[in-house]
Amino acid sequence: MQISELARRAGVPVATVKYYLREGLVPPGELTGATRARYGEEHVQRLRLVRALLGPGGLSVARARAVLAAVDSPDTSVHAALGAAHRALPGVGSEGPADLDRARALLRRRGWRVAGDSPALIALAAALEALRAAGAAPTDALLDRYAEAAGRIGEQDVAAVPTGSVAEAVRFVVVNTVLLEPVLLALRRLAQEDASRRRFPDNC
Amino acid sequence: MQISELARRAGVPVATVKYYLREGLVPPGELTGATRARYGEEHVQRLRLVRALLGPGGLSVARARAVLAAVDSPDTSVHAALGAAHRALPGVGSEGPADLDRARALLRRRGWRVAGDSPALIALAAALEALRAAGAAPTDALLDRYAEAAGRIGEQDVAAVPTGSVAEAVRFVVVNTVLLEPVLLALRRLAQEDASRRRFPDNC
DNA sequence: CGACATTGGGTAGTGCCACTCTCTAGTGTT
DNA sequence: AACACTAGAGAGTGGCACTACCCAATGTCG
The missing domain is CATH 1.10.1660.10 (Multidrug-efflux Transporter Regulator; Chain: A; Domain 2)
Known part of the structure; x- marks a missing residue:
């Protein structure tokens, strides 16, 4: 063609x-x-x-290229591909301060172990710092419940990885990591809408 | 000053x-x-x-203006403010087709009731369609588990809204709706990293 | 065979966005 | 009087994701 x-x-x-x-x-x-x-x-x-x-994934051309490089590279391990996908995702570049201590404490409470320079860890710290700066710092209890729900999702994401070929697994991981994010956000908003309708039925 | x-x-x-x-x-x-x-x-x-x-919220200036208008408007109801925040969030403009049927079926399974033209619903449908087009359509089981986790989060988001003044509640809702999204995404990635480290310990 | 559409490859232009610079006329401070 | 600073507004900048155009070469159809 x-x-x-x-x-x-x-x-x-x-x-x-x-x-x-x-x-x-x-x-x-x-x-x-x-x-x-x-x-x-x-x-x-x-x-x-x-x-x-x-489009829906929200990646720039440069980031998409990096993600696709991981998909294409034949000798990537699944774990490394996940890292590449995370590195390629927009995650609040290392600008300004970040609440690394709080992020690390949260991980410790859940018993999660991640790389010290994990881009997701930096993204979390930056997001927490942004909330603090905006005067809307969340409570530890709220964060823990978020982490619990996120843990369930991440667990299942990894469990769903096919075991056929490494290349297939890598593609699955990269695509799902990126393209399920908008799904998760949309579902959260829908859940909020439903819950809000129930709690604030009329004009509150 | x-x-x-x-x-x-x-x-x-x-x-x-x-x-x-x-x-x-x-x-x-x-x-x-x-x-x-x-x-x-x-x-x-x-x-x-x-x-x-x-920055972290990822809004454009135009969208931020819309969000802040909801915060400023003194006669907004909490539910309406949530709707304004959802409308202002980037959610894959109504371009191209969308898998509305599948999105609606998912909501029905969970018993969620939302507006027929809810921006979150359209965003979900567009995200599902994108996954389908990319040849990575998720199973219903996976979607259901995502929805369950998202439901827990949305529920708690709404439960955490302060009951003091409406203005305070509106600000809380709008700020948290936007700024907790990067937190949730970062936590999912961290959970993936932890789970991936456990399932693919070395070079798989 | 010849008219014509199409192609790969490259350069340059477009529209949008989030700033950033510059200018003007005015103001407080020393 | 000299100087730094200000509000407000217009124009300029750099980055990005296309998009339009051009060229020589090629395929296709009558």
């Missing part, structure tokens, strides 16, 4: 496909001449994945 | 404070002359809140 069909199949403008090719988000097609290349079904899939990462 | 001290106290460049004033994210100070205005402690707080919403 040629680029115009590839673009049509994936629902992306041709110019944008070319852009993704240039940026290395999509592998080049098989050249059949100086001005022809052949693309396959896997390119359609890849293009859809790219669009999902950039 | 003058603008330079306000900027220093909040850790924001003077030019940026002026920009926020122009954009209506921060209320104007009390004019004491043609080229002087006085700012108070509440301006420092507001500025910190704005920075938290724009």
